[in-house]
Amino acid sequence: MRRLLPPLVGLLFLLTWELVVRLRDVPVFVLPPPSAVATALWNDAPLLLQSSWITLIITVQAFLLALITGVGLAVLFKQSRALEAALYPYAVILQVTPIVAIAPLVVIWVGYERVNLALLILAWIVAFFPVLSNSTAGLSAVDPNLRDLFRLYGASRWQVLWRLALPSALPYILAGARISGGLALIGAVVAEFVAGSGTATGLAWRVIEAGNRLNMPRLFAALTLLSVLGILIFAVLTGIQRRLLRHWHPGGAG
Amino acid sequence: MTYVPGSPVAPPAPAIHVTGAAIGFGGRLLFSGLNMVAPGGRTTCLLGPSGVGKSSLLRLIAGLLSGSGRISADDGQPLTGRLAWMGQQDLLLPWATILDNVILGSKLRGEKVGLAHRDRAMALLDAVGLMDRATCRPDALSGGMRQRAALARTLFEDRPVVLMDEPFSALDAITRLDMQDLAARLLTGRTVIMVTHDPLEALRLGHEIRVLSGSPPHLSAPLTPDGETPRPTDQPGLLVQQGKLLHHLRQGGVA
Numbered sequence: 001m002r003r004l005l006p007p008l009v010g011l012l013f014l015l016t017w018e019l020v021v022r023l024r025d026v027p028v029f030v031l032p033p034p035s036a037v038a039t040a041l042w043n044d045a046p047l048l049l050q051s052s053w054i055t056l057i058i059t060v061q062a063f064l065l066a067l068i069t070g071v072g073l074a075v076l077f078k079q080s081r082a083l084e085a086a087l088y089p090y091a092v093i094l095q096v097t098p099i100v101a102i103a104p105l106v107v108i109w110v111g112y113e114r115v116n117l118a119l120l121i122l123a124w125i126v127a128f129f130p131v132l133s134n135s136t137a138g139l140s141a142v143d144p145n146l147r148d149l150f151r152l153y154g155a156s157r158w159q160v161l162w163r164l165a166l167p168s169a170l171p172y173i174l175a176g177a178r179i180s181g182g183l184a185l186i187g188a189v190v191a192e193f194v195a196g197s198g199t200a201t202g203l204a205w206r207v208i209e210a211g212n213r214l215n216m217p218r219l220f221a222a223l224t225l226l227s228v229l230g231i232l233i234f235a236v237l238t239g240i241q242r243r244l245l246r247h248w249h250p251g252g253a254g
Numbered sequence: 255m256t257y258v259p260g261s262p263v264a265p266p267a268p269a270i271h272v273t274g275a276a277i278g279f280g281g282r283l284l285f286s287g288l289n290m291v292a293p294g295g296r297t298t299c300l301l302g303p304s305g306v307g308k309s310s311l312l313r314l315i316a317g318l319l320s321g322s323g324r325i326s327a328d329d330g331q332p333l334t335g336r337l338a339w340m341g342q343q344d345l346l347l348p349w350a351t352i353l354d355n356v357i358l359g360s361k362l363r364g365e366k367v368g369l370a371h372r373d374r375a376m377a378l379l380d381a382v383g384l385m386d387r388a389t390c391r392p393d394a395l396s397g398g399m400r401q402r403a404a405l406a407r408t409l410f411e412d413r414p415v416v417l418m419d420e421p422f423s424a425l426d427a428i429t430r431l432d433m434q435d436l437a438a439r440l441l442t443g444r445t446v447i448m449v450t451h452d453p454l455e456a457l458r459l460g461h462e463i464r465v466l467s468g469s470p471p472h473l474s475a476p477l478t479p480d481g482e483t484p485r486p487t488d489q490p491g492l493l494v495q496q497g498k499l500l501h502h503l504r505q506g507g508v509a
Contacts, residue, residue, distance in 0.1 A: 145341055148318050152339045153411075155362045163362070167349050 032217040037224065040217035048206060048218075052225050055188055055202035058116060059233065062123030063184040067177055069124075070131025074169075075161065078139045095129035099187060103194035115200040119191045126187030130179040138172025139165050174241040181233045189226065203229070267414035267445040268327035268336075269294035270315065275323030277310050284310055285471040290464065294328065297438070297446040297483060298476075299460030301453060303503055306471045308449045309419050315447065316417050327415075338411040342420040344400040346392040346407075352379065353388040356407045378406040382436060398429035402436070409440055416441060418448040422455065431487065434458050438484035453499035457492055458485045465502055474502070 014034045020026070021033040028036060041048065073091070077084035103122050110118040142165050150160050192204035203222050210219035269291055276286035284307040292298040302308045313319040316337055327333055346355045356375040360367050379385050382402040384395075392400055401422065408416060421437070422430045430452075438459050450456050456463045457479055465474040477499075479485065485492060 143343075143345075145343055146345055146347070148313075148316075149339060149341070149345050150362065151318065152316060152337060153359045153362045154335065159362055164347075167347070170349075 029214045029216050032220055036217040037220040040215075040221040041224065044218050044221060048203070048221060048225055051201055051203045051206045051222070052229060054116070054200075055185070055192075055204070055226075056229060058119050058123055058188045058202065059181075059185045059229070062120050062127050062188060063177075063181050063233075065120070065124045066127035066131050066180050066184060070128050070176065070180070071135045071173060073132055074135030074139055075166075077136055078161075078165065079157075084136075091129060091132055094125055099126050099190055100194055103191050107191075107195045112195075112199050115195050118195060119188055119200060119202070122191035122194075123184050123187035126190075127180040127184035130183065131173065131176040134172045134176025134179075135169060138169025138176075141172065142168045171245055174237075174244060178234070178237045178241060181237045182230060185226075185230050185233060267295045267443060268329040268331070270333070270415065270445060270447065271324070271326050271328060272311070272315060273324040273326070275311065275314055275321060275325075277307060277314055277319060277321035279307075279310065283470070285466075288323070288471075288473060290473055292445055292447050293462065294445050295443050296461040297441065297448060297459050298462045298464060299456035300447065300449045300464055300466060301451065301456050301499065301503065302466035302471070304451060306466050308466050311466065312417050312419050312447060312449050333415065336413050336415050338408045338413040338416045340404055340408040340416065340418045340421045342423055344392065344397075344404040346400055346403060348392050351389050351391055352384060352395070352403050355392070355403060356410050358407065359411050375406070375410055378409050379403070381409075381440060382406045398425055398433065401425060401429075401433060405433070405437060405440070413444075415445045416447075418446065420449055420451065423451065430455070431458075435484045453496045453503065454487070454492075457495055457499070458487070459483050463499070465499070467503065467505075 017031075018033045018035060021031055032040075073087070077088065099122055102125075103118075106121055107115060107118045110121065146164060146168075147160070150164055155163070188202065189204040192200050192202050193208065196208065203226050206222040207219055207226075210216070210222060272288060272290040272292075274286075275288040275290075277284040288311065290311075300308045300311065310319060310321075314321045314323070315325050315333075316339060317325075317334065325333060327336070346352070347358065350358070353372070353375055354361075356378065357367055357371050360371055365371070376385060376388060379388055382405055384399060384402055384406065387395060387399065387403075392403070395403065401424070405421075408418075418437075422433045425433060434455060448456075448459060461478065461483065463477040463479070465477075466472070467474070477495075479495060480491070481489060
C-alpha cells in the first residue's frame with residue numbers, strides 16, 4: 001500500500017492538471033495539459049532521446065571523472081598533510097564559485113567548436129567536491145585501534161591504504177558519489193544553459209529552443225526527460241551503494 | 255582436549271622486562287620509573303582503577319606509544335614481530351569474512367596464503383567453536399562469537415608474546431567466564447600480559463597479578479594465587495582474594 005502512494009499522488013496531480021487546463025481554457029503556450037506533453041514526448045521522441053543521450057553521456061563522464069579525481073586527491077591528501085594544506089582551499093574556492101559565473105569563461109576558453117568538452121569540465125567542477133570532501137572525511141574516520149593493529153602486524157603504508165583506509169571509507173565515498181551523481185546532471189544542464197548555443201544539443205538546449213519557439217509541450221517533455229534522467233542516476237547509485245554495503249558496517253547502508 | 259595448532263617445538267616464550275618506564279599524556283606525566291617483569295610462558299594480569307595508565311603501559315610494551323624506558327625480552331632478541339595483540343573491541347574487519355580476518359596477519363606480511371594457512375585457521379576456528387561461521391562476516395555474529403574470532407586471529411599469529419587489553423570486558427558475565435577458560439587453555443605456554451579491570455578475571459587467569467594504583471601510580475608486588483589456570487569460580491579462597499583485591503583497588507583509586 002505504501003509503495004502505491006507516490007504513483008497515486010502523481011496520477012491525481014496529472015488528472016487535476018489536465019482538468020484545470022481544459023475547464024479553464026488555459027492557452028497551450030502558458031500551460032500545456034499533460035496529454036499534450038505526452039503527445040510531444042511521443043512525436044519528438046527521436047530528437048529528445050538523442051538529446052537525452054548527449055546529456056547522459058556528459059553527466060556520466062563528469063561523474064566518473066569527479067569520482068576518480070575526488071578519491072584520488074583525497075588519498076593524496078592523506079599521504080601528505082602539506083599537500084592537503086596547500087590545495088584544499090583551492091578545492092573549496094572551486095566549489096563555492098557559482099558555476100553560472102565561470103561557465104561563459106570556460107566555454108570561451110575551450111571554444112564553441114568543442115562545447116561538449118566545456119560542458120564536461122563544468123559538470124565535473126560541480127560534481128567533484130562532494131566526492132573529495134566525503135572521501136577525505138572517510139579516510140580520516142578509520143578506527144585508530146584498527147590502525148594500531150595494522151601497525152603491529154607490520155602493514156606497509158600501501159597495505160594500510162588498500163586494506164584498511166579505503167574499505168573503511170567506502171560508505172563515505174559512496175554517500176559522496178550519490179550526491180555527486182545528481183550534481184553532475186545539474187552541472188551539465190546549467191553549463192549548457194549558459195553556453196546557450198546550438199552547438200551543444202543536450203536536453204537543456206531543447207528546453208531553451210522550445211522556450212524560444214513557445215513550443216511548450218516539447219519544453220515540458222524535455223523537462224520530464226531531465227527528471228527521469230535524474231531519478232535514474234539516483235536509483236542506480238543507490239542500488240550500487242546498497243549492494244556494496246550490504247555486508248559492511250551494520251546500518252551503514254543509510 | 256582440543257588439538258591446538260602451533261609449533262610444538264617452539265622455543266620457550268621469553269620473559270619481558272620493563273625498566274624505568276615513563277609515559278606522558280597531554281603534558282602530564284602518567285607514571286615514571288616503573289619496573290616490571292612478566293615471567294616467560296606465564297600469564298601476568300595487570301589490574302588497576304581506570305585512567306591509571308595500565309592500557310598505556312601495555313601500548314608502550316607493544317611499541318604503539320612513545321615513552322621512555324626499556325622494554326626487553328630476557329632471551330636478548332628484539333620483541334618486534336614476536337607480539338600478538340588482542341584489544342577490548344574485536345577489531346575484526348567488517349568487510350572480510352571470519353576466515354579472512356583470522357589470516358589477516360599472513361596477508362599483511364605478504365605471505366602466499368595457501369591451504370596450510372587455511373587449514374590452520376580452520377583448526378583454530380574449530381578450537382574456538384566457530385568452524386561453521388568461517389564464511390560469515392562479523393556483523394552476522396554475536397559479541398561473544400566475534401571476540402572468539404578475535405582470539406582465533408590472535409592465536410593464528412602464533413607469537414610467543416600475547417598482549418591483551420581488557421579483551422573480554424565487553425562481554426556478559428557468563429560469556430566472559432567461557433572466554434576466560436578458552437583463552438587460558440589456548441594461550442598455555444605463551445607469555446601473556448593481560449590488562450583487566452576485573453579482579454575475578456585476574457584471579458582466574460593470572461599466574462601473577464600486579465596492581466597499578468596510587469598517585470603517582472606504582473606497581474604492587476606480584477600476587478601469585480594457588481592452583482592451575484583457569485581457576486574455577488568456586489575455588490575456596492578465590493572470593494576472599496577477590497574481596498582483598500577490590501579493597502586494594504578502591505583504596506588505590508581514592509588515594
